[in-house]
Amino acid sequence: MNPHWVDVTGRGVISSAGFSIADFTSTIMSGRTMIGDITDICNDVRFTNGAVIRNFDANAHFDERTLGNLDRFSQFAAVAGRQAVAEAKLADAGIDPARIAVIIGTANGGGDILEEGYQRIYEEQRKPRPLTIPMSMSNAPASRIAKEIGARGPVFGVSSACASTNHAVMMGLMMIRSGLVDVAIVGGTDSCGYASYFKVWDVLRAVSPETCRPFSTGRKGLIIGEGAGVLVLERAGQAAARGVKPVAHLAGGGMSSDAGDLIAPDSSGMAMAMRAAVADAGVAPDQIAYVNAHGTGTVANDRSESSAINEIFGGNRERISVSSTKSIIGHAMGASGALEAMATIAALQTGVIPPTVNFTSADPECDVDATPNEPRQREIEMALSNSFAFGGLNVSLAFARAQG
Amino acid sequence: MGFMRSEMQDKSIEFSMDTPLEGVKIDSIDVIHVIFKVEEEYGATVDMAPDSKFATVGEFVNALIDFIPADKKVDA
Structure with a gap:
């Protein structure tokens, strides 16, 4: 490890x-x-x-x-x-x-x-x-x-x-x-x-x-x-x-600032945070199999985040699962990253990707596999959990399945 | 005295006016609550810092009574 x-x-x-x-x-x-x-x-x-x-x-x-x-x-x-x-x-x-x-x-x-x-x-x-x-x-x-x-x-x-x-x-x-x-x-x-x-x-x-x-x-x-x-x-x-075994590993994280618009998301800032998280974890992007997205459900966030995910992970929809648990628990603001870390760890532990519910049909401007409506069985080793804040502040955390 | 008892963490402690203040185990938060109750109950303005030092319960209570308007002191 x-x-x-x-x-x-x-x-x-x-x-x-x-x-x-x-x-x-x-x-x-x-x-x-x-x-x-x-x-x-x-x-x-x-x-x-x-x-x-x-x-x-x-x-x-x-x-x-x-x-x-x-x-x-x-x-x-x-x-x-x-x-x-x-x-x-x-x-x-x-x-x-x-x-x-x-x-x-x-x-x-x-x-x-x-x-x-x-x-x-x-x-x-x-x-x-x-x-x-x-x-x-x-x-x-x-x-x-x-x-x-x-x-x-x-x-x-x-x-x-x-x-x-x-x-x-x-x-x-x-x-x-x-x-x-x-x-x-x-x-x-x-x-x-x-x-x-x-x-x-x-x-x-x-x-x-x-x-x-x-x-x-x-x-x-x-x-x-x-x-x-x-x-x-x-x-x-x-x-x-x-006698305590880890439930997961926190492999790394990345932080960035847009230094720009107060509330409009910036895809480049999101990508910077994800890229930094992957690098900090010491892994290659293709080792990440799941992104628990910030996924607020606003037109702008989801479009920008999809673009950033594809920039980092090469736009390979088959390889990387994405979902937003905000469709289930809403946006818990400062606590959202905490609840989504729990969902990410659960995905690593159980081999199930939580779904994005309330999904009607794919938006061509969100070219990601958003795990629509149904959970998906998928054994994964590493995942990111994204949080992007007003003020142009972006943090992505990299979690890994517990070893040993 | 009643206000103090209501704010004490350990309400089983017996105390009198001569009991050292530290003996009744009230902290800074309790003091603020007691002051606030005196202000609300008696229409007083208690100009006392919460970290004021008092040796005994009596010193604290008498300091509070000093802030109560004269026409309401009989109730206190």
């Missing part, structure tokens, strides 16, 4: 597709979309659907006092973090707390508590809740996870819109490779199911008035999702001493 690779030893997820890796994987692989009606939350925007989390019981996970100090995005991350730490058997593993990093991405920060605060200030003429600042800060999820596990090393939040998770993962990867830490707990979280969030997206005109159809004809935009995903990264082979 390439000495540059690190092990993924733990995973956790809170999503509209389930609150465990098993449930999430089952839903993703079945292609059962979680996109549904959101008009009970907001009914005066141009769209009526989202992929919001409906039945997360925070009281089952936190005592009343703790819950009063944690905004929803931190709750998601903390619970996903507990799952990841449990799978990695990190508790009592004897890792020096100063050599454990926690880096969690978020696009929005604590939007729920800010929304409540503005409502109190401007509608109710009251003071905001006293902990609005520490609850809404973008590092709150990382700080919460660090507190729960006693991590005393580098702990911070990363915010780069929809690439937040992948940037956080890159930070963890680099810290382990450099020898700065032994364990990096990385991921992303965002809570998006509140009215003002739907309204600000509405005015941007990027949300589909019906559903999410990545790479398909008739696609009309993204669908807002939410959730959290957390990965435990550690030096290759380190976990074997406590």
Whole structure:
């Protein structure tokens, strides 16, 4: 195995597709979309659907006092973090707390508590809740996870819109490779199911008035999702001493900036990130068999991403599978990379490519095999997971099937 | 005193005005919540930094009472 690779030893997820890796994987692989009606939350925007989390019981996970100090995005991350730490058997593993990093991405920060605060200030003429600042800060999820596990090393939040998770993962990867830490707990979280969030997206005109159809004809935009995903990264082979096998390897990653348009995608920037990820993993492009695409379902993103994929992988539709799980779980913003990393790892583990659902017919401008509507049996060794953010920020992660 | 008890992490701890503040195990977040409750309940403006140092529960409580308007102090 390439000495540059690190092990993924733990995973956790809170999503509209389930609150465990098993449930999430089952839903993703079945292609059962979680996109549904959101008009009970907001009914005066141009769209009526989202992929919001409906039945997360925070009281089952936190005592009343703790819950009063944690905004929803931190709750998601903390619970996903507990799952990841449990799978990695990190508790009592004897890792020096100063050599454990926690880096969690978020696009929005604590939007729920800010929304409540503005409502109190401007509608109710009251003071905001006293902990609005520490609850809404973008590092709150990382700080919460660090507190729960006693991590005393580098702990911070990363915010780069929809690439937040992948940037956080890159930070963890680099810290382990450099020898700065032994364990990096990385991921992303965002809570998006509140009215003002739907309204600000509405005015941007990027949300589909019906559903999410990545790479398909008739696609009309993204669908807002939410959730959290957390990965435990550690030096290759380190976990074997406590009887833990990696679930996958994080082989490498690539980052790029468009240095151009704030919201319009740039195919060259996407290609730069993917090319860098493949090179960083130390493999040839033809060793990549699957791309879990950013695949938002907007006309521009999917066209640009298809072009970039074909630039890197030679336009060989037969050789490389592509899919967008956003058609199932929506666009979870800063958490999207985390949920899609889980889907990518699941594909490596199970030999099944998750489908792009809601697909009607192939768009000639998206010349990729988008795995339309049905999962596909395919044993793969390596895959990319793409995240491309407003602001022209692109990160592609390369995962490999666990060896040994 | 009641506000303090409601914010304490360990509500089984017995305390009086003479109890050292560190003995009731309240952290900076709890202090902010107590101050906020006093402001909401008594219409007070508590001009106190959350990291203010007090030796005992009594010192903290009396410092808060100082900020409560005179016509509402009887309730406190």
